[in-house]
Amino acid sequence: MVCSRPTYVGYVRFWIMPELPEVETIARGLAKRVTGDLIESVWLGQKKEPLKSPAAQIAKALEGSRISSVRRVGKHIVFDLDPAPAAQKLSRPRSKSRRRTTSQDLAHAGHGLQAASHVQWIVHLGMTGSLRVCEPQTEIAKHTHAILKLASGRELRFVDPRRFGRLSVATAFDGTGLEPLEVDLARFVALFRGRKTPIKSALLNQKLLRGVGNIYADEALFRAGIRPRRRASSITRDHLAKLYAGLQRVLNEAIELGGSSISDYVDADGEEGFFQLRHRVYGREGEPCRVCKTPIKRVVIAGRSSHYCPECQK
């Protein structure tokens, strides 16, 4: 499974939520499967929440385009598209039963982007979004919001029960914030200078760093020995260096684990396994710290549950 249903690891139930490592894994899996494929037609559902760009604009950008690459930017999945030759766009047969919105329906809607040479389809999975490569006969899951019919005969489907995910198109998508695995230590340290907000909130702020979510923020803070409520500006350079290293370590470990499950999980119904990092604090309230046995604490910071070891983190 990807992130649309719980999976079981021992006795503990986890939702696989897409943060940087999961999105990286998903993007790599998709790149393997759909790079070079042609998007023949697009169906978009009626729910408005998942569509950050107008439906007409999304359909127009995608239909007839070829997927030249798939990559991750922060928590976003970016599909780089080679635009269709103009003549190709108007002659595609498509299934009647599923179509609701296509570029032809709204050809005169007046949205731009057609002149751009680098159009991109941007997908944010939110909490429960998933992208699935499946055969056309595969039953359409509840909460399917987009179906891309590919020239290879398969379909790429976007499914998202809670509709926190977002679909949009762009021409030079650049995200916000810095990539945690690319930023150097000096810039990382500078991000927190003068910030009174709790370090946990700063880590979650996508305008500072992109791709870090609730789980990896908690895990990185544990590895750095820093309590989540500490004001960012009060943390010494030495401890920020530990945070920098801890964050990179935990993200890289999780990506490596993802790499081992990459082959299965975006196929078919998207419910294949996904190896999960063994959390040290996240979701372990009351359980003994893996280092010192002290019970893990849970507090709420900016509306997000935050877990830490009161002994190991100061």
Added chain:
DNA sequence: ACTATTTCCTGGATGC
């Protein structure tokens, strides 16, 4: 310019 809080959304868990 920052920071904190509220809102969106479904379904699984929990409580009476």
Added chain:
DNA sequence: TGCATCCAGGAAATAG
């Protein structure tokens, strides 16, 4: 068993 309530999360919107 049934029904109401709470909770999870990212990020945009709102308020201070």
